[in-house]
Amino acid sequence: xxxxxxxxxxxxxxxxxxxxxxxxxxxxxxxxxxxxxxxxxxxxxxxxxxxxxxxxxxxxxxxxxxxxxxxxxxxxxxxxxxxxxxxxxxxxxxxxxxxxxxxxxxxxxxxxxxxxxxxxxxxxxxxxxxxxxxxxxxxxxxxxxxxxxxxxxxxxxxxxxxxxxxxxxxxxxxxxxxxxxxxxxxxxxxxxxxxxxxxxxxxx
Numbered sequence: 001x002x003x004x005x006x007x008x009x010x011x012x013x014x015x016x017x018x019x020x021x022x023x024x025x026x027x028x029x030x031x032x033x034x035x036x037x038x039x040x041x042x043x044x045x046x047x048x049x050x051x052x053x054x055x056x057x058x059x060x061x062x063x064x065x066x067x068x069x070x071x072x073x074x075x076x077x078x079x080x081x082x083x084x085x086x087x088x089x090x091x092x093x094x095x096x097x098x099x100x101x102x103x104x105x106x107x108x109x110x111x112x113x114x115x116x117x118x119x120x121x122x123x124x125x126x127x128x129x130x131x132x133x134x135x136x137x138x139x140x141x142x143x144x145x146x147x148x149x150x151x152x153x154x155x156x157x158x159x160x161x162x163x164x165x166x167x168x169x170x171x172x173x174x175x176x177x178x179x180x181x182x183x184x185x186x187x188x189x190x191x192x193x194x195x196x197x198x199x200x201x202x203x204x
Contacts, residue, residue, distance in 0.1 A: 001100045002014050002100070008125040009121070011088055011091075011121070011125055014098070016098045016128060017108075017128060018128035019109060019131060020131070020164070021107045021132065022132060024040065025041065026043045026190045029044050029046065029050060033064060041070045042072070043134070043169060044111070046193075051074055058100060065106060071098075072108075072110075073109070073110050074098075074111065076091070076093050078115040078119060078123075082115075095127075109133065110127040112127060112133055112161075113135075114149075117152070119153075120156050123153070124160045128161075129161050130164060134167040135168055136169045137169065137172065138169060141170070141171050164184075164185070167188045168188065168190065
């Protein structure tokens with residue numbers, strides 16, 4: 001998978017090439033594998049077990065994924081109580097798959113996931129500067145402690161990567177993102193599937 005990769009940092013995270021592509025719509029992987037609506041991007045902001053099979057057998061899904069507009073690299077979990085080496089491993093896995101997809105001509109946006117400040121050493125490794133990145137905010141806003149970790153990691157990622165565009169899966173409140181809009185970062189926000197479906201049910 002990474003036989004022709006270049007690596008970043010002492011953690012040797014595979015490097016993802018920059019892109020200027022911006023998603024028009026998003027579909028989670030567990031739904032993408034059974035849909036024929038390919039005019040959208042595939043994301044992995046769902047439970048790890050829903051896409052762990054992609055890591056164990058990536059070639060099985062390559063042909064189907066290649067029909068979509070692009071993919072956001074997998075959002076393997078970085079729980080703060082996980083051993084740090086496991087958090088680094090999950091970061092590595094997401095970037096390895098992203099590199100492999102790019103080597104097969106898929107459009108790829110790098111997802112950034114962090115835990116606490118210990119993960120800053122590798123969470124942005126392999127991610128291109130001045131490009132398009134993606135983050136998942138779902139589940140990080142209601143609890144003050146989680147919001148604090150998210151805000152601090154977001155600030156670090158933006159200072160490190162100076163992205164042109166941030167694709168946000170979940171809420172993107174002005175109290176957290178307005179300061180970055182002011183310095184020219186474009187925020188492209190997509191509602192989390194749960195809230196989007198809840199909205200449809202309320203209208204029905």
